[in-house]
Amino acid sequence: MTSSDNRGRRGKLDGRGLRVAVVCGRFNDFITDRLLVGAERALTQYGVASASVTVAWVPGAFEIPLLAQRFAASGEVDAVIALGAVIRGDTPHFDFVAGQCAAGLQRVQLDTGIPVAFGVLTTDTDEQARLRAGDDDTNKGFEAAETVIEMAGLLAQITKADR
Ligand code: INI
Numbered sequence: 001m002t003s004s005d006n007r008g009r010r011g012k013l014d015g016r017g018l019r020v021a022v023v024c025g026r027f028n029d030f031i032t033d034r035l036l037v038g039a040e041r042a043l044t045q046y047g048v049a050s051a052s053v054t055v056a057w058v059p060g061a062f063e064i065p066l067l068a069q070r071f072a073a074s075g076e077v078d079a080v081i082a083l084g085a086v087i088r089g090d091t092p093h094f095d096f097v098a099g100q101c102a103a104g105l106q107r108v109q110l111d112t113g114i115p116v117a118f119g120v121l122t123t124d125t126d127e128q129a130r131l132r133a134g135d136d137d138t139n140k141g142f143e144a145a146e147t148v149i150e151m152a153g154l155l156a157q158i159t160k161a162d163r
Contacts, residue, residue, distance in 0.1 A: 009161075011154030015048035018078050018152055020145075021071035022053065025084035025120070027060035031129045035083040035119055038139030046149050061086050061120055062097050065104025072114035079148035080108070083141050084120035085129050098122040115151035119144030 022039055024032050036055065043053055054077070058067050061084035068080045082105050086098040101120055109116040119141050123129045132140045 009154060009157060011150035011152065011157065013046050013146060013149050014153060015043060015046035015149045017052075018048050018149065019052045019076060020048055020054070020079050020081060020148065021068075021077045022055045022081045022083060023064050023067045023071065024055065024057050025059070025061045025064055026057050028085035028087055028129070031085035031087075031121065031126075031133045032083050034130075034133035035085070035121070035139065035141030035144075038133065038141030038143075039081050039083060039119065039145040040141075041139075042137075042142040042145035042149075046146070048145075048149070060084070060097065061101040064101055064120065065108055068105055068116055069108045069112070072108050072112040072116065077114065079152045080114060080116045081119055081141070081144045081148055082116060083144065085133075086120060086122045087126060087129055088122075088124045094122075113155070115148045115155065117144035117147040117151075 024036055056067055058064055064082045064084055068082055071077050071080050086094055088094045105116050105118055121129050121132050
């Protein structure tokens with residue numbers, strides 16, 4: 001695939017040289033462990049060196065944006081992958097946690113210009129979460145890693161083109 005064709009610019013799935021932080025929520029870690037496996041598999045597949053990947057765990061999805069912000073503002077990473085699992089219970093807690101996590105992560109990427117992937121599942125059931133955290137490329141951690149590699153490549157390309 002070319003990075004620029006007559007249908008516009010695209011970020012290539014080339015992670016060589018990228019420095020990536022992965023922020024994982026411990027809550028529902030029977031799922032987030034699986035999302036991390038998926039993300040690490042994609043990072044390796046697309047050429048990100050394991051020494052350039054930093055993984056950090058926070059208590060739950062609500063805490064993910066703060067750590068993502070810290071990494072994104074550090075100047076030491078090119079992209080952040082957020083991994084979490086918010087599974088609906090009997091109270092409105094789900095909506096606050098999921099909504100604030102998503103809004104916080106979007107704010108981090110807009111405020112810092114560092115791509116942040118939203119690999120945070122928001123499901124009604126454990127089973128729905130398991131289906132999105134399997135061993136294949138539909139694992140949402142895998143997809144989140146692909147997203148930041150693509151976005152980091154695209155941003156770098158556009159920044160170069162602007163010079
Ligand atoms: N955190 C999650 O990551 N997933 C959930 O499903 C969840 N639920 O359902 O409560 C959850 N809650 C904890 C929250 O993220 C914070 O850690 C907690 O409120 C302390 O700030």
